[in-house]
Amino acid sequence: MTNDRRRILAVDDEEDILEILSFNLSGEGYKVDTCISAEEALRKDLSGYDLFLLDVMMGPISGFRLAEKIRKELALTTPVIFLTARDSENDRITGFNLGADDYLAKPFSIRELSARVKAILRRSSPEQVTMETVAGDFTVDTANKLIYSEGVPLELTRKEYEILALFICNAGKIFSRNDILSKVWGDEVIVTDRTVDVTIARIRKKMGEKGNMIKNKSGYGYYFGD
Amino acid sequence: MTNDRRRILAVDDEEDILEILSFNLSGEGYKVDTCISAEEALRKDLSGYDLFLLDVMMGPISGFRLAEKIRKELALTTPVIFLTARDSENDRITGFNLGADDYLAKPFSIRELSARVKAILRRSSPEQVTMETVAGDFTVDTANKLIYSEGVPLELTRKEYEILALFICNAGKIFSRNDILSKVWGDEVIVTDRTVDVTIARIRKKMGEKGNMIKNKSGYGYYFGD
DNA sequence: CATATTTGTAACAATTTTGTAACCTGAATG
DNA sequence: CATTCAGGTTACAAAATTGTTACAAATATG
Numbered sequence: 001m002t003n004d005r006r007r008i009l010a011v012d013d014e015e016d017i018l019e020i021l022s023f024n025l026s027g028e029g030y031k032v033d034t035c036i037s038a039e040e041a042l043r044k045d046l047s048g049y050d051l052f053l054l055d056v057m058m059g060p061i062s063g064f065r066l067a068e069k070i071r072k073e074l075a076l077t078t079p080v081i082f083l084t085a086r087d088s089e090n091d092r093i094t095g096f097n098l099g100a101d102d103y104l105a106k107p108f109s110i111r112e113l114s115a116r117v118k119a120i121l122r123r124s125s126p127e128q129v130t131m132e133t134v135a136g137d138f139t140v141d142t143a144n145k146l147i148y149s150e151g152v153p154l155e156l157t158r159k160e161y162e163i164l165a166l167f168i169c170n171a172g173k174i175f176s177r178n179d180i181l182s183k184v185w186g187d188e189v190i191v192t193d194r195t196v197d198v199t200i201a202r203i204r205k206k207m208g209e210k211g212n213m214i215k216n217k218s219g220y221g222y223y224f225g226d
Numbered sequence: 227m228t229n230d231r232r233r234i235l236a237v238d239d240e241e242d243i244l245e246i247l248s249f250n251l252s253g254e255g256y257k258v259d260t261c262i263s264a265e266e267a268l269r270k271d272l273s274g275y276d277l278f279l280l281d282v283m284m285g286p287i288s289g290f291r292l293a294e295k296i297r298k299e300l301a302l303t304t305p306v307i308f309l310t311a312r313d314s315e316n317d318r319i320t321g322f323n324l325g326a327d328d329y330l331a332k333p334f335s336i337r338e339l340s341a342r343v344k345a346i347l348r349r350s351s352p353e354q355v356t357m358e359t360v361a362g363d364f365t366v367d368t369a370n371k372l373i374y375s376e377g378v379p380l381e382l383t384r385k386e387y388e389i390l391a392l393f394i395c396n397a398g399k400i401f402s403r404n405d406i407l408s409k410v411w412g413d414e415v416i417v418t419d420r421t422v423d424v425t426i427a428r429i430r431k432k433m434g435e436k437g438n439m440i441k442n443k444s445g446y447g448y449y450f451g452d
Numbered sequence: 453c454a455t456a457t458t459t460g461t462a463a464c465a466a467t468t469t470t471g472t473a474a475c476c477t478g479a480a481t482g
Numbered sequence: 483c484a485t486t487c488a489g490g491t492t493a494c495a496a497a498a499t500t501g502t503t504a505c506a507a508a509t510a511t512g
Binding site for chain 4: 420423424426427430431442444445
């Protein structure tokens with residue numbers, strides 16, 4: 001997957017929270033660094049992170065102010081999720097002006113946390129300008145979200161593109177319906193697994209005669225191959 | 227369905243709640259067991275479940291304490307969803323440390339329930355592992371559910387694959403029909419033991435000349451070897 | 453806000469897999 | 483020998499899985 005070990009920086013003045021964040025997100029495969037204060041965070045090189053988790057209420061420099069510095073002084077567009085106990089309109093407004101990508105009100109559940117993190121990171125995928133070419137004259141252009149079949153671009157919708165890209169980039173590997181749902185739809189969204197079948201039918205149709213390159217292994221799932 | 231019949235254990239001291247949970251989740255295709263107390267739950271073999279739904283407020287042993295035992299004493303990483311009427315900071319914190327995967331505040335809607343259950347089970351499923359190579363030019367690829375004979379993949383169905391994988395990974399070991407039924411079909415499914423013979427005949431045929439590598443020791447069972 | 457696209461679901465059809473019964477073989481039993 | 487028993491095979495039916503279509507719901511677009 002696109003997951004090249006995404007890096008997350010969590011800043012909170014409560015040791016407990018930092019540990020919870022670190023433990024759980026590490027378990028999900030992220031590389032997590034923590035800071036006990038905004039000051040400590042500002043002494044680090046913040047350019048290498050893919051996401052910031054900032055507590056709003058912290059010592060002398062609040063999460064809002066820290067985000068402001070990150071955005072304006074450091075000119076980073078890295079996504080930010082604020083952790084906050086408060087839930088007032090004002091907080092929200094301030095947060096949005098600083099470009100908050102999401103809020104997580106404490107207390108939050110682990111599931112809630114990782115779902116949002118995953119969603120945000122997926123949305124803001126780094127999009128390397130890579131071009132991966134694979135079996136059977138299929139080319140995936142991840143930068144432009146295009147898949148070429150023998151040089152001709154397929155007219156795929158978003159979900160269709162993501163599934164086919166997943167398949168082509170992992171040719172031969174079997175994906176169960178759940179794998180696909182989790183990677184393409186994400187864990188927050190709840191849809192029937194038959195949705196996968198229908199979407200794949202649509203992709204196959206758009207692929208024309210090449211459609212049979214998406215194989216199904218009964219009882220296990222789908223995969224791409226000759 | 228791809229659902230390998232996920233098993234859920236619901237523990238709550240209210241009979242009504244248990245019935246609601248059981249009825250609705252069964253209807254969604256899950257196998258649901260229920261316990262009216264933590265003590266009762268602890269008397270069961272808890273290792274076979276895919277998810278625990280635990281009421282927080284119960285008799286002498288609370289849901290939190292039960293989860294703690296499950297995690298620490300039984301060393302299970304099975305996901306847990308707490309059912310709770312309370313929603314205070316303390317509850318949440320306690321839950322975190324025990325690795326709660328989610329909370330569901332009573333009263334909850336059926337839709338909410340099944341959405342969360344589904345999401346949790348989906349995310350906790352992936353277990354793509356290794357490649358095991360074994361005797362007589364046979365290779366088992368457990369990730370893609372493929373078995374290669376001299377480098378050429380066999381076209382096996384689910385049951386066929388599981389039986390042959392079992393044999394190859396335990397070459398030389400004799401499996402009675404009951405062993406095979408238990409491991410491949412599971413203990414709840416009831417099928418004739420002649421079904422095993424038929425399935426093995428099918429595997430042998432697909433293996434071609436190598437088919438005779440599945441041996442039978444009359445009166446005892448089948449095994450794999452030269 | 454009206455219109456076009458995309459996405460999700462349900463229903464039904466087609467296909468594949470699985471289970472059973474019946475029949476066949478050969479060795480062991482008596 | 484005839485008989486029994488275990489296992490091999492085959493053909494067919496039942497069940498499960500997948501493919502497809504049509505339509506409703508949700509989103510995006512102008």
